[in-house]
Amino acid sequence: MERRLLSGDEAVAAAARDAGVRLGTGYPGTxxxxxxxxxxxxxGRAQWAPNEKVALExxxxxxxxGARALVTMKHVGLNVAADxxxxxxxxxxxxxLVVVSADDPGMASSQNEQDNRHYAAAAGLPMLEPADSQEAxxxxxxxxxxxxxxxxxxxxxxxxRVCHSKTLAARRADLPxxxxxxxxxxxxxxxxxxxYARPAHRRLRQKLEALQAFAEATPLNVWVKGDRALGVIxxxxxxxxxxxxxxxxxxxxxxxxxxxxxxxxxxFAASVDRCVVVEEGDPIFADAIRAAGIAVESKEAPYRFxxxxxQRVRRILARDRSPEPEPPKGRPPALCEACPYHPxxxxxxxxxxxxxxxxxxxxxxxxxxxxxxxxxVAMGASLGVGLGLRHVLPEADARxxxxxxxxxxxxxxxxxxxxxxxxxxxxxxxxxxxLDNGTTAxxxxxxxxxxxxxxxxxxxxxxxxxxxxxxxxxxNVDVIDPVADPAGWEKxxxxxxxxxxxxxxxxxxxxxxxxxxxxxxxxxxxxKRAALACAGCAGAGEVSDA
Amino acid sequence: MPSxxxxxVVAGLGGQGVIKAxxxxxxxxxxxxxxxxxxxxxxxxxxxGSVTTDVRFGAQVLSPMVPAGEADFLLVLAPSELExxxxxxxxxGLLIPPDAVDEARLPNRRSLNVxxxxxxxxxxxxxxxxxxxxxxxxxxxxxxxxxDAAFRLGRETAAAAR
Numbered sequence: 001m002e003r004r005l006l007s008g009d010e011a012v013a014a015a016a017r018d019a020g021v022r023l024g025t026g027y028p029g030t031x032x033x034x035x036x037x038x039x040x041x042x043x044g045r046a047q048w049a050p051n052e053k054v055a056l057e058x059x060x061x062x063x064x065x066g067a068r069a070l071v072t073m074k075h076v077g078l079n080v081a082a083d084x085x086x087x088x089x090x091x092x093x094x095x096x097l098v099v100v101s102a103d104d105p106g107m108a109s110s111q112n113e114q115d116n117r118h119y120a121a122a123a124g125l126p127m128l129e130p131a132d133s134q135e136a137x138x139x140x141x142x143x144x145x146x147x148x149x150x151x152x153x154x155x156x157x158x159x160x161r162v163c164h165s166k167t168l169a170a171r172r173a174d175l176p177x178x179x180x181x182x183x184x185x186x187x188x189x190x191x192x193x194x195x196y197a198r199p200a201h202r203r204l205r206q207k208l209e210a211l212q213a214f215a216e217a218t219p220l221n222v223w224v225k226g227d228r229a230l231g232v233i234x235x236x237x238x239x240x241x242x243x244x245x246x247x248x249x250x251x252x253x254x255x256x257x258x259x260x261x262x263x264x265x266x267x268f269a270a271s272v273d274r275c276v277v278v279e280e281g282d283p284i285f286a287d288a289i290r291a292a293g294i295a296v297e298s299k300e301a302p303y304r305f306x307x308x309x310x311q312r313v314r315r316i317l318a319r320d321r322s323p324e325p326e327p328p329k330g331r332p333p334a335l336c337e338a339c340p341y342h343p344x345x346x347x348x349x350x351x352x353x354x355x356x357x358x359x360x361x362x363x364x365x366x367x368x369x370x371x372x373x374x375x376x377v378a379m380g381a382s383l384g385v386g387l388g389l390r391h392v393l394p395e396a397d398a399r400x401x402x403x404x405x406x407x408x409x410x411x412x413x414x415x416x417x418x419x420x421x422x423x424x425x426x427x428x429x430x431x432x433x434x435l436d437n438g439t440t441a442x443x444x445x446x447x448x449x450x451x452x453x454x455x456x457x458x459x460x461x462x463x464x465x466x467x468x469x470x471x472x473x474x475x476n477v478d479v480i481d482p483v484a485d486p487a488g489w490e491k492x493x494x495x496x497x498x499x500x501x502x503x504x505x506x507x508x509x510x511x512x513x514x515x516x517x518x519x520x521x522x523x524x525x526x527x528k529r530a531a532l533a534c535a536g537c538a539g540a541g542e543v544s545d546a
Numbered sequence: 547m548p549s550x551x552x553x554x555v556v557a558g559l560g561g562q563g564v565i566k567a568x569x570x571x572x573x574x575x576x577x578x579x580x581x582x583x584x585x586x587x588x589x590x591x592x593x594x595g596s597v598t599t600d601v602r603f604g605a606q607v608l609s610p611m612v613p614a615g616e617a618d619f620l621l622v623l624a625p626s627e628l629e630x631x632x633x634x635x636x637x638x639g640l641l642i643p644p645d646a647v648d649e650a651r652l653p654n655r656r657s658l659n660v661x662x663x664x665x666x667x668x669x670x671x672x673x674x675x676x677x678x679x680x681x682x683x684x685x686x687x688x689x690x691x692x693x694d695a696a697f698r699l700g701r702e703t704a705a706a707a708r
Contacts, residue, residue: 244608330596
């Protein structure tokens with residue numbers, strides 16, 4: 001097919017579509033979010049899960065059923081999904097299962113820059129890494145084939161630069177359709193009680209040996225023969241920086257980043273006078289290659305931080321130890337001027353609250369003028385961290401502690417913290433403020449279970465945050481619009497902080513960026529319901545209460 | 547067709563159409579049959595923060611990012627971004643600042659991004675037809691006339707300055 005300018009995310013989606021993926025699922029997270037949106041736009045089935053663990057489990061179930069499934073998340077999402085991930089390596093899969101881990105070196109929009117190549121070795125799962133959109137397409141297709149051939153989930157590791165850069169890519173029209181889903185019982189293969197898990201671990205190690213042999217032989221790994229004086233081992237978008245920084249060097253561009261083709265690497269290193277490993281993030285390749293007894297140079301410590309680019313690669317290759325120039329400092333993002341959270345932060349500041357915060361747009365409340373958040377660690381952590389503070393602080397300070405969390409983040413993993421709040425209440429009680437703007441705002445206004453709409457904005461079952469809080473037995477559950485009634489909001493928070501009880505306050509007001517779209521989706525849903533009701537009256541069709 | 551890679555950086559603030567401008571430029575170069583890469587970092591850009599995007603095109607483009615100090619052209623949509631992004635430009639490179647076109651003559655303030663592309667187009671060997679096709683592909687039909695006019699305003703401004 002003809003080449004088009006595609007982002008890496010769009011290329012993964014196109015490959016998933018062309019490879020006959022039955023189901024794409026994940027949780028929004030920069031830079032991975034656009035994959036499922038693009039899959040949906042291409043006519044594929046794509047859905048948001050409440051969190052990455054659930055997404056991976058849904059994908060695994062689909063793969064147990066013989067279907068191809070794609071599961072997408074940002075790097076920190078894989079931490080949430082790590083529990084099923086490690087044991088899915090034991091069970092293996094029937095249909096192809098590809099897990100996209102979109103890492104964010106340099107933290108363009110993340111709380112850490114963990115290098116998820118570690119997960120491949122830790123879980124024992126093959127990992128492929130593309131350098132651009134064409135490779136994102138080709139390696140997604142290869143990942144599904146590999147997953148089925150070796151009956152194992154495959155991780156596709158992307159980075160922000162690859163996800164969000166647009167480069168030319170062509171789709172393929174010749175991909176064979178995968179077999180139809182069917183359930184084939186395999187109790188010892190999929191029920192990981194110790195008696196079945198012990199042989200499963202041995203099977204996994206055998207698969208990894210076979211995968212190592214595959215990595216040695218596959219033409220996916222590219223050996224570019226250049227000068228003998230310098231050879232560079234690299235992967236991902238860094239391979240492109242290297243090609244530009246050292247055009248005459250020999251290059252070994254790794255696409256199978258786990259297991260590594262160590263014999264090929266040994267031969268490459270022997271073919272050049274000086275062999276340097278240039279990798280973004282942690283020195284994972286360099287450590288593994290050296291552990292295999294192959295002498296290579298690794299980058300110096302400063303290059304573990306942030307993204308690499310052409311200039312930094314030039315410096316690594318030149319062993320330039322001079323201080324790096326400061327990158328230009330632009331204006332940081334801020335809460336939108338008309339954001340409904342302004343009155344919330346104004347009050348938290350005014351009442352001198354100790355605020356356990358969470359992940360989302362509202363984290364920007366940490367910036368001046370409010371400096372209104374005291375902690376931000378992980379999705380859903382506001383509950384646990386707030387409770388921990390309440391448990392140990394002197395009573396007067398404990399009463400100042402508030403947990404704040406967004407609606408999407410609450411459904412993601414905040415719910416578990418709410419259960420903890422009910423189960424282990426601090427003596428002073430606790431106050432949770434759910435900032436409910438009706439969307440997953442930070443990542444670009446995606447739906448979630450609390451909006452009652454699917455990824456493509458169609459009406460579906462709606463999870464009620466206040467309903468959950470009441471069902472769990474929280475003493476005070478209030479819903480308030482902090483923009484329409486700022487005085488009422490302030491009084492409510494003051495009252496709740498004064499009580500030694502458990503309180504949930506839902507500060508509900510649509511995101512200013514999403515409000516118009518939300519109205520449009522709601523109108524369309526109302527019309528659909530009305531049409532269904534008419535059809536029901538006439539006995540012409542099935543009535544759904546969705 | 548230029549054989550060496552042309553490096554363009556577009557800078558501004560979230561909401562100004564920086565990414566849209568770079569999409570149009572990349573598409574125009576693609577329509578001209580060139581290899582193109584476009585890099586950007588978004589995610590928090592909607593919250594009014596700084597946004598810069600890199601567009602590179604030529605016979606073969608390697609890294610998607612323009613190395614600092616190697617931009618041939620720097621388009622800046624917001625005055626606040628001028629000083630922080632100036633070091634991205636190579637010596638002798640062309641800065642196209644937000645006041646390079648007469649704002650009073652802009653049919654709509656929101657089409658400043660496209661007007662600056664018009665100015666840039668004067669310096670690039672890409673056919674006007676590719677530019678207009680790229681603008682039309684990137685924007686809804688109701689905005690075509692306004693943006694065509696903005697593009698031509700930039701193009702004529704650059705031609706008049708010669």
